[in-house]
Amino acid sequence: MAGAATVALSTKEKLERARVASAVLAQLSTQEKNRLLLQIADALEAGGANILRANEEDIKRSGLFGAMRDRLLMTLGRISEMANAVREVAALPDPVNEVLEEWTRPNGLRIRKVRVPLGVVGIVYESRPNVTVDAAMLALKAGNAVVLRGGKEAALSNQALAEIMAQVPGVPAGAVQLLDSSTRDTVQELIRARGLVDVVIPRGGAALISYVMEHAVVPVIETGAGNCHIFVDEAADLEMANRIVLNAKTQRPSVCNAAEKLLVHSRIAAAFAAPIVRQLIEAGVEVRGDSESRLLAPGVKIATEEDWDEEYLRLCIAVRVVSSLDEAIEHINRHSTRHSEVIVTSNEANARKFLSLVDSAAVYWNASTRFTDGGEFGFGAEMGVSTQKLHCRGPFALRELTSTKYQIIGTGQIRS
């Protein structure tokens, strides 16, 4: 197998090859990159049998079942979806070489700020093998070399996918590197490779993200944790509030933009709490709450202090009655992970105050938290949702996979 040779490389050698490849990738034209992406999409479909064979072996070895097995499982249908996602990335606009600003200084120097690729992008992720392809395609489209460190359950699937991508004719040697997933040493080496790696993006659970944040020496983009709030104001359209809460909590409870907390203004709590709690429970949601909400609605379990900080990622929600907009904002700024928060209200002043004072990546007035997503924002595919304030905040996609550079043209200027 062609991949056998690369398996023998050390992590450092792989990173050095990625560095060399990044210089080649940075110079590819949009047309060249798109052609490579379309060829990769075709190669994934053509290589379906290899992928399925590797995946079958992964599943056998993992001993997983149920939802965990399903996350790992690949089918011809899923491979086809993956290939189509690659074709969609090919169709997106290329951010590289965009001139962001251009000006001339009094001394005649002409300064231009241009978008350039980041260089070498590392991704550390967990079981789902489709991330191998999604992340690599976004990185490549933005002119970056990509270093992938997936979960060990998907080791063979990821290897099959990475080999197919790396072996497409025209993909620069070293552009797609897969690190050994059988040891945590490779994560350590990746996140400490200052000078070789320009950014590492952890995609996965809180433990993975914390580990990377804690140990990384290279820049990291923190993603994902979403303890998202919905505040139903006293001036809310309660029917709309009801619809938004049910959607944000139940439409896909395992994702970071699902709602986890419901704050209800005390003036409408008597009218709103009992029906929404009943509907949530009917939808299979475990409802926890403070003492006031428990008085107003039957079936609410007691919430502890820890509940207000927890990201459930499942059919569970905690409800709290607040006496004012200010109390809602204060609660959110104290407990949220700064991902996505909603106010439902027909009072514009209250809405404006909420949008201004709530310190989160995405703040909504009268809409579901579930829209915090690159696709829903119109960015195309996304790498994740950043909850940090540096570099990018909120959904990050192609544009956020770039850096900038200043090009300055003079006529012999010197500084006096």
Place this chain on the structure above:
Amino acid sequence: MAGAATVALSTKEKLERARVASAVLAQLSTQEKNRLLLQIADALEAGGANILRANEEDIKRSGLFGAMRDRLLMTLGRISEMANAVREVAALPDPVNEVLEEWTRPNGLRIRKVRVPLGVVGIVYESRPNVTVDAAMLALKAGNAVVLRGGKEAALSNQALAEIMAQVPGVPAGAVQLLDSSTRDTVQELIRARGLVDVVIPRGGAALISYVMEHAVVPVIETGAGNCHIFVDEAADLEMANRIVLNAKTQRPSVCNAAEKLLVHSRIAAAFAAPIVRQLIEAGVEVRGDSESRLLAPGVKIATEEDWDEEYLRLCIAVRVVSSLDEAIEHINRHSTRHSEVIVTSNEANARKFLSLVDSAAVYWNASTRFTDGGEFGFGAEMGVSTQKLHCRGPFALRELTSTKYQIIGTGQIRS
């Protein structure tokens, strides 16, 4: 003394106060922030006697002399310069609340990307006390709380300056925090305070920056190291090249945008090398070089492999003869710290190739490296020069002290 109370706070308490202050600062209007800055400028001048007394004690305790003492020394003139720098920051445009983009999705959601303050900005720096004021003013103007951790030699000076700033009426409580400089523990606490600190900026020597990069858990902006190159192409105007090299090396050799390496195309090396080396030596520069440059110019000492990676930050330069533009680009991309690099040439194709392929924050055609500076770029005062690719690259000033937020207005949209 009013400052005595704050000295007793733990680092964690100071960071928590800064966090609280950041929410207040984020809501100040441009007018309010500018008024505070002007009051601070006046207060610094009014407090001159206190500052000088503290500084005198610092100097006595430090035992420093010569250039080191001069870096630490404050005079009424320097205090006045400092105050004027604050007035200049007040006059700069406010980046906060700028709407960067605004669009409507097919489902009717209106999305707006707005500039917001970063929140709590930490700065770790070395001896010069003026950084205490410069950095704090830039952070405040962009609506951030600032946590300062200066060098221990300037402890009393920094305390006097921080107290004057913090005590100006209207400055939110906690907005300017000074950490204890007598122990490295405070640096550790600052750079590991995930959730309390949004970014840490190290300003100082390579050892300080490495220490912060190595141990930080919060996001960091890497600044400063500049192993900057000038390549004199075969098609260069040699008189212009001569002027640029002398300026970039000697005008202020201790700063990060000074030139450290000179690459000379072999075709013009015979004509160019001897005169420039002679003039550099006359200007007090130690010149090192490869064997070819040593054959061409008298007085060149032997350069070792380490020389190509070293940032001298003093009157020293290393010269190398290269046989092509490609060799120059390859040498630069291998050895530079990605700060600032120059090509001197009258060949536009060569210049364009250099501007495109050299992977540095600022790439110049026919100008001195010394222009990589917020002021010279027209940004006003700067925080430093970023040599990393995330968040900001090159000179970073007010705009780069902000983050963004998405504000989304709906009419009850839910996701299907």
